[in-house]
Amino acid sequence: MIEEMRIDNLGVISRAHVALGAGLTVLTGETGAGKTMVLTGLNLLLGGKADTGAVRVGQRSAAVEGRLAVPSDSAVAERARDAGAELDDDGTLVVLRTVAAEGRSRAFLGGRSVPQAVLAELADDLVTVHGQTDQARLRSPARQRQALDAFAGRDHAGTLAGYRAAWAERARLDEEIDDLTTRAQDRAREAELLRLGLAEVERVDPQPGEDVELAAETERLANAEDLRSAATGAHAALSGSDDGPDEATAVVAVDAARRLLEQAGHHDPVLAALAGRLADLGYLLADVSTELSGYLQDLQADPLRLAAVQERRAQLGQLTRSYGEDVDAVLAWAQTASQRLFELDGGGDRLAALTERRAELTRTLDGLADRLTSGRRAAAQTLAAAVTEELAGLAMGGATLLVQVAEAEEPGPWGRDVVEMLLVPHAGAPARPLGRGASGGELSRVMLAIEVALATSPESGAHRPPTFVFDEVDAGVGGKAAVEVGRRLAALAADAQVLVVTHLAQVAAFADTHLVVTKGTGDGEDAVTESGVRTVTGADRVRELARMLSGQDSDAARQHAAELLELSGVGR
Incomplete structure (x- = not known):
């Protein structure tokens, strides 16, 4: 879990301390206030690419420091120790990333300088980030297949791993068989030259020295x-x-x-x-x-x-x-040539052995591919039903998700299946592929529904990091749908840390922790300062929700905000 972040000189943020709690944390604020820079800082901590343009104008460098709560026996802790990092006595791991204005970036993990790639490796086990680009990737059949595989369970994941290993081995065999076959004449010519040379050496019979x-x-x-x-x-x-x-x-x-x-x-x-x-x-x-x-x-x-x-x-x-x-060099050549000739003369036997092994792998792949297809088709029905049920709670009551598993033209390292998700937006409407017909708002809710289904399914074999980050997952959503998006995010946060950047009060009302980003203008500085990221509670939170609802702090807006809080079950 990410406990806190400290940001210095990143974009519009001069100085900021972001304290993240367990459960659902929302980040709100006026447009341009710096919410995006908070996510940029998080991306740097997770090993993302450093952009010198994000360094605050007039400053020499930017820095982001994060404190992570990491179990001592976790994969993250083990990888950090392998990199030379040290965990604090309370089980926390400090990550620091600096970006110089002239373009150099440095990463530190547990007090030790490490390559940026190490942070990226840890990120796979720490955080799942969903943004607008992730919604776009959901249109890809490959990503849809990955989601289905993640939902299908641990046994299915083991079958897929076995299939991928066998596929990789057969690919290596194909390369070696191709080399033995296409270079047969070259190998025969090389063998003949070696035989002639060895015969000449044997005839002369030189002695050492x-x-x-x-x-x-x-x-x-x-x-x-x-x-x-x-x-x-x-x-x-x-x-x-x-x-x-x-x-x-x-x-x-x-x-x-x-x-x-x-x-x-x-x-x-x-x-x-x-x-x-x-x-x-x-x-x-x-x-x-x-x-x-x-x-x-x-x-x-x-x-x-x-x-x-x-x-x-x-x-x-x-x-x-x-x-x-000299003669000693000739004798050394003869020894090497004899070994090489043995290899070349055994090429036929080697080719036969490789061909036999390839046939065995092909039979294995066929069996594993059948199991993958069966697992995907069974999981497709369950996932479609689970997501459809979630969509009903996301103000898409008439919508249905279909998950189709068809045979691919050619098998690949994932099997022989093509997975396609189709959305029926309402009763009587034709099914439309997510890749071509779904709107941004629909994609947002489908993605959230899939994430909730993956997180809550007891059979899911998906690797679930302890933290989820959603960047405007509620884009294109409003009204009752926005309320249900907030409800589903809160449900997801029951077993994970969830950070959401949102502009909807209906979503923010469900938060366990509500952070507001504001820019100060003191001393002529238009920037987020140390007091610019604050946790709001009570009346302050009602005022922030009112601002999000109507753009002003009126009695009517505050009353509506209070109703939202009561509806969410959070209270004031």
């Missing part, structure tokens, strides 16, 4: 003589030639230096330490000399091996040019 090893081997074989010359010279420098006379070599020189230092090291530990380091160096030089000797024994110039290595590298090069920058 093989290209790197062969490159190194090619370098050795191609430069065997230069390598032999370098290794021979290095070996001779270290240890001398195996077949030549002894000569000064690195090994001999280091060994001689070591012996000299060892002899003198008895007298100085520094030289002894250096002698140890020369001993380590001697061992290292000896090891290198030994390895060079072994290298020279293994090093051979082998033209046949070089040719074989070059040929193998050429084979690997063909693979890397086509399937990867």
Whole structure:
């Protein structure tokens, strides 16, 4: 339930505090007083689009703050907590919306900045808004079908949800089947290319890192003589030639230096330490000399091996040019290609499985569609009777609502039914579709009758938010019909919070809370100020109803207003 709203610098409203009670609350006032801005503020709180033109002229921004009473275990509270909002200790949730004159809008929920869309999500569970545009939408067969589905009950709603889920799944299958069918040639061509590539890789049979090893081997074989010359010279420098006379070599020189230092090291530990380091160096030089000797024994110039290595590298090069920058990349491509080929070769099996599943879904949809049709036809009779009874109480005693369920040319995500509501305005008159023949006043009362029927039917599966907002639902209505509109709104408010913007005293008289919007002109300011939205009771309320009845505060108008209050059962 919406407990209160505070509005700053919105349209003609400079500052206003709107306290909303339970039951039926009406909002009245002179034309242009700011009633519409109150609804604009409410729309902002509900995540509606922000209009910079609504910011009061000369002000930098507008702000609307609302306080909502939200049960802690409700879907609204859960969604708010998911968004990071905090509920007050008394179970209320504060919503704030600001609109800057330069066009930026911000939303806050429970002290946390949130996207505008979050407020719109909460609105679905908080408020149902009915205005002139909603009456126009009632002319749509789709909206009429939705109303009938809402009335048909929870079991019907479950059937519809199952149908919609199956319809969506079949649509996805249709896309995949179409892809498999229309791209069959492309898939076959892709599979053939993959087979050729995999066959080539299998024929060459590359090994991980093989290209790197062969490159190194090619370098050795191609430069065997230069390598032999370098290794021979290095070996001779270290240890001398195996077949030549002894000569000064690195090994001999280091060994001689070591012996000299060892002899003198008895007298100085520094030289002894250096002698140890020369001993380590001697061992290292000896090891290198030994390895060079072994290298020279293994090093051979082998033209046949070089040719074989070059040929193998050429084979690997063909693979890397086509399937990867090196052998490891080629092997990775082959693994991926094998998996893809498996998918492509299984396309026929996949198509058969999808086709079979589609047939199952079609049978399921046919069964669910039959149940939807039966449910709608049964609900159509009940809804028509309930709305017709409500219309009788709305000064349309001779009117009858007909709800027809016909088969659509093509089934859709809602089933195979076309729902059309027709109005017989009086006995003997032809039935006229709401979409073409009903007047604004008739639509207002039909919409209200449907809403009351949905709200009061024990079998209704409709989701009923705790708050209803009606913007001039009484348009085109007067006299006795207006009294009955007020009576039905009061009946709806027995189990919900109902806010009505009205210009009819006959409707306002049924309110539990009567708010009047007035503009002040103090200090030259033509605007609604803090005292401009007030709750009227007693004599003040009688005067407001008198103004609504006759435009003036006369004894006759006040007497008529008092009679209306007595008639409504509210009293003064």
